[in-house]
Amino acid sequence: MSTSAAPGFPYRLIATDLDGTLLRSDESVSRRTRETLAAATAAGAAHIVVTGRAVPWTRHILDDLGYDGLAVCGQGAQVYHAGEHRLLTSVTLDRQLAGVALAKIEAEVGPLYLAASRDGLDGEVLVGPGYAVTGTLPATPFTDASDLWTAPLNKIYIQHPTLTDDELAEAARKAAGGFVTVAMAGEGIVELLPLGLSKATGLSLAARRLGM
Structure with missing residues (x-):
C-alpha cells in the first residue's frame, strides 16, 4: 500500500x-x-x-x-x-549473546537487578527481585534467573543498586556493546536490545x- x-x-x-x-x-x-x-x-x-x-x-x-x-x-x-x-x-534477542552480555556487565559493576520482555502479542514482562518497575504497567515476578531464558525475548532491562542510569548505560556499552545494543528508554529503564536495533x-x- x-x-x-x-x-x-x-x-x-x-x-x-x-x-x-x-x-x-x-x-x-x-x-x-x-x-x-x-x-x-x-x-x-x-x-x-x-x-x-x-x-x-x-x-x-x-x-x-x-x-x-x-x-x-x-x-x-x-x-x-x-x-x-x-x-x-x-526481532528477538539471541539469548546466548544476551547471557554473555549480562555476565560481562556484572563482571564490571557487580550484580544487577533484572527484568525482561518476552516476545509475542501476549508476551509477559518478567521482573526479578530488586527491580523497581516504573509506572503502572503489568509485570510477572520471577525469583529464578533461569526463567528469563525459557522463551524468546525482545529485550532485557537492567538496574543497579548504586549506579545512576547514565553510569550503568555507559558501563554496559563498554562491557557488552559488541553483543547487544544498550538503550536508555526513560528514568530507571536501561535496556539490552538485539545488536543494531x-x-x-x-x-x-x-x-x-x-x-x-
Missing part, C-alpha cells in the same frame, strides 16, 4: 512516540491531539506510532484511539498491525510496508 499527501500538505508520513508525546501523564490522549492526528491523516499522511513499549503494553492504547495502522513497538523490535491485531515482524530500524521496516 502506498500513500500520498493532499496538495499543499508537506508530509507523507508522521511518526510519533507514545510516552511524553501522544500520551499525557495519566496515559490518556487529549482531544486536541486526536483531532490533529485525524486532520493529518485526512490530508493523506500516514501515521505510525513508534514506541519503546512492547505490543502487550501498547495495543490497549491504540484500540482506545481507534488506531488501525502500523505501530513500531519494543524499541523497533516489533511491527504491529493495530487494525488486524497482528504481529507482522519481530533501534526505533529507526523498525520505522524503516514499517515505512517500506507502506511503499515509502
